[in-house]
Amino acid sequence: MAERALISFSDLLARPRESADARIAYGPLDLQFGELWLPTGPGPHPLVVMIHGGCWLADLPGLELMDQACADLKTSGVAVWNLEYRRIGHEGGGYPGTFQDVAAGVNHVRGLARTYPLDLKRVVVAGHSAGGHLALWSSVRGPLRGPDPFIPKGAVSLAGIIDLAAYHATGPDACGGPGTIEALVGAESRGSQDVYADTSPLALLPLALPYAVISGALDPIVPSRFGAAFGAAAKAKGDAMRVLDLEGAGHFELIDPTAPAWVVIKADIKSRLA
Numbered sequence: 341m342a343e344r345a346l347i348s349f350s351d352l353l354a355r356p357r358e359s360a361d362a363r364i365a366y367g368p369l370d371l372q373f374g375e376l377w378l379p380t381g382p383g384p385h386p387l388v389v390m391i392h393g394g395c396w397l398a399d400l401p402g403l404e405l406m407d408q409a410c411a412d413l414k415t416s417g418v419a420v421w422n423l424e425y426r427r428i429g430h431e432g433g434g435y436p437g438t439f440q441d442v443a444a445g446v447n448h449v450r451g452l453a454r455t456y457p458l459d460l461k462r463v464v465v466a467g468h469s470a471g472g473h474l475a476l477w478s479s480v481r482g483p484l485r486g487p488d489p490f491i492p493k494g495a496v497s498l499a500g501i502i503d504l505a506a507y508h509a510t511g512p513d514a515c516g517g518p519g520t521i522e523a524l525v526g527a528e529s530r531g532s533q534d535v536y537a538d539t540s541p542l543a544l545l546p547l548a549l550p551y552a553v554i555s556g557a558l559d560p561i562v563p564s565r566f567g568a569a570f571g572a573a574a575k576a577k578g579d580a581m582r583v584l585d586l587e588g589a590g591h592f593e594l595i596d597p598t599a600p601a602w603v604v605i606k607a608d609i610k611s612r613l614a
Contacts, residue, residue: 346558346590349394349405349517355475357407360422365405366448367441371430374445375403376452377420378412383457385419386613389446389492392422393469393499396438398429406468410542411602412597416606421449422502424556425474429521435526435539439484442474447490463492468595470515470560472500476541479549480614483538493549494612497541498594498605499562501569502553504540507562514561542570546577552608553581556589556601571597582608 348405360375367373379385390410394400403424410420420477425441426433446465452508454459467475480497501507508521522528553571555564564585571583579595581596589601596602 343379344458345589347399347436347592347596349592352592352596353401353404355408357404358411360410361562364452365453366445369426369432369611371424371442372444373424374421374448375410375570376403376456377414377422378456379414379417381417383391383418383419384459385457386614387421387449387458387460388413388421388463388609389449390420391442391464391465391467391471391473391474392526393467394425394427395520395610396434396470397520398427398433403496408597409595409602411611412602413606416610418610419456420449421445421452427602428520430478434523435530435535436484438474438524439539440610443486444494445490446478447488447603449490451461461493463490464494464609464612465492466498466609467500468498469591470501473502473504473541476500476502476547476551477539477544479551480541480544495547495548496605496612497551497553497567499555499559499591500553501562502540502565502607503542504523504564505536505542506569511566512561512563522555533553542573546573546579547574547581548579550612551581551582552584552612554584554586554608555595556591557585557587558589559591561591584608
């Protein structure tokens with residue numbers, strides 16, 4: 341049997357996509373919104389807070405990248421809150437706006453549950469690529485924690501850039517090279533501060549909740565060596581976490597419901613919602 345060709349985000353977006361059930365603001369700015377995918381039935385439904393990737397950059401696609409995955413989870417009885425947020429190139433994007441938006445979007449699940457049948461005891465945050473970074477970050481937040489943060493039951497990073505310092509030093513240039521990381525963490529404006537201390541999941545270990553770090557063995561954008569190294573550091577800190585390196589998968593297979601990798605990923609997500 342011939343090997344399956346790796347897909348790009350353009351391949352994913354070229355497919356027919358379903359629409360979410362509602363678009364809801366979590367803040368006053370244009371990009372502070374999410375889309376809610378709600379299963380049929382009375383609920384209360386378990387919920388995945390989904391955070392898209394795209395290198396944290398405004399000129400790449402946004403939450404529509406996750407439509408295929410959201411629709412598949414919805415048909416499996418899982419509600420999804422798919423977040424948009426300000427990115428580098430948007431007014432206020434980067435540090436701290438990107439982080440503030442994601443934190444506010446995650447916190448907004450409490451407001452959603454006042455209107456929709458959602459089970460706040462069964463909430464997992466999941467994200468892909470740059471969103472994988474934000475998913476793990478939002479589970480702990482560190483110095484950017486803010487008052488009364490909503491803490492999920494677990495988290496899943498899919499090809500996440502979860503060690504910003506390592507990716508800055510040795511990562512591929514697919515996201516624009518070190519300059520993108522520097523813009524994300526506010527390196528120019530923060531001077532001598534440790535710009536990773538409040539932005540990089542590795543610097544925030546232990547995360548102190550169950551989570552998974554899932555990589556594609558063929559991923560050219562976030563090679564799986566980054567996930568393996570993060571896993572070793574997290575386990576040394578005592579975190580209850582799982583590292584998976586999925587054979588035959590590249591970067592975008594991890595959010596493609598037709599790919600074999602998605603079977604494993606969806607099973608992991610649903611197990612965290614049980």
